[in-house]
Amino acid sequence: MSRSMMTAAFAAAVTILAPVVAQAEEVVFACWGGASQENFQKTILPPFEKKYGVKVQYVPGGSTYFVSQLQAQKGSPELDVACMDDGPQSIARDLGLLEPLTPARLVETPDIVPAAIGKDASGVGYGLLAMGLVYNPKALADAGIAPPTSWNDLADPRFKGHVVMGTIDNTPGLFALAMLARANGGGVDNIEPGFAKMKEVAANIGSFVKGTDMTPYFQQGEAWISVWTNSEMNRFVKASGFPLEFVAPKEGAPVVMPMLSLVKGGPNTEMGAKLIDYLVSSDVQKQFAINSKLGPVNTKVELTEAEAKGVIYKDAAKSLVALDWSVLNKMRPEWTRRWNQEIER
Template sequence: MKRSIKTELATLLSAAALAVIGAAADATSSQAATPLVLACYPGAPETFFREEIIPRFEKQFDAKVTYLTGNSPGTIAKLQAQKSDPQIDVACIDDGPMVQARGMGLLQATDPAKLTNLKDIQEVSKLPDGIGLGWGLFRFGLAYNPDEFKKRSLPPLESWNDLARPDLKGHVVVNSISISYTPILLTMLARANGGDEKNIDPGFAEMQKIRPNVFTYDTTADLTPYFQQGEAWVGVWTDSETYSYVQRTQFPLKFVFPKEGTTAIQTAAAVVAGAKHADLADKFLNYLIGAEAQELMAKKLGWMPVNKKAQLPSDMAAIIASPEGSGDNMVSMDWTLLGQQRPAWTERWNKEVETQ
């Protein structure tokens, strides 16, 4: 009996020793992991990063990622406050505010040698001076209800100018000028008629032709109620929002890129100036624009990939017309000029377009 107790005691002590050794090994492994602080968006993007991107990245690069939630203005404010002693390594900032953050010296260029996936992304997602990269696209175009078109034997949409077609009278929804989509619409209408953001007059002239077709100027950027109620046959929207809407509701909506070209707003990310873990930050951005991460993003968030090698989910490809070719038809805009001109355009829009 005593011998048995001694044997059991020895076994327990051995197990305890192994547990201590194992715990020490885990602690050593945890300490060895390189930290990375990521400031990025709340909501669905946060869930996507925490469940899909961060675990894969941590495993592949022996890293430990801390996620700080915030929108673009909030993140920029943090970067300003921490400028002398940065606590964030990678910041997600929309491409418009990214211009501001870049100009304030809050961001730094990535190391091209570490960006092996850079060659595979859309040109529009390669931001100036190597500072920041786009990682999710929201491309502009025309969402429409194919059932309404079929019932009335309407020809397909091909151009931005199709918004003025008489057969669409009273069934077009356009955002109000208070929504950032509308300055983009004005610019694309201008480009379709010989102008651009530097010469916006053709855009306003075309909008006068479109006015009779518009039944409302939406102030929410959410066109879903108008399509559901049957009022809207056509709306100016993004491919990502169209896809997400169809996924949620199974509503028969389609999306087309006008032949004159399109542009996009995009979610972007950059290495913070003076980041303590800049090397790992570069690797994180490279991973984020890789085909695997981009395909996960398209599947989980419904955002359009910036990586040209990423395969779209089959149901997405069925909703979004010719996604492969749209990259060749992308146009870059002078976002700084758009920001500067917006007050004047808003005043003009309110007088000439969205009048009572």
């Protein structure tokens, strides 16, 4: 046998004898970046990966980005599960981009509060948040300003230059407009009082923020007061020790519910359904409540008084305001046009 033939035979034998290294099954999970991503990847997802022998590929981003991505990939999506706030999620649902979650797909967690199930079973919320006013108590005390109690307090001239707020492109800005309307005799069906009051608020704005992260504005001293969720504020306070307080205004605090949705036609919808099931299980819901201050959607979760502090839990959930997303989505383009002309000029 020639040397070349011997070499070829040896290579073939090595190939046959070499162990086959199996690739781990993969599920693609699109969800928030920043502190949320760190919590998911370090704490929440590893037990799921170990239990099912899978790899969770984490794609960070925001709600509107994921809606755009799902639209662009329609027919051949790359995502299995997407996190989206309830507003953008309702758009994805209406566009036919989501796969219904049948009861059979939530076999491990049948005790989900009904309000957490999305319309047409298009998804399930994995936490209850309240959108309200967040303020720096030291900054207000130094300025001689009492803590806010109303959405109208954003227009207090003593806050001039120290109100930081999201634009209408994100949920905090949109909800602020709707709640200012509500606080002045209107609502989502009569937004005029909201625009009138928002013009007064605009005179106090130090910065309009395109995203939803208010942390640098508080840290730098620019923000004394903002519109933010209790959960985001509590995560920041826990991580940094920075003193902030949350208040649900007397006119009400809108509920914000991050949703988990199964992507229609995703590459691994069955494992995606298992991931959603896992994320709303009582054990994981308790972790979200303790670590991220998300109100649990699983009725089996029990929290101590200390653990429930700052969490939308049981009776606290009853005072939340549910804004009509069908109206918000319909009117948002027109409100955005007006916002750009009348508010952010």
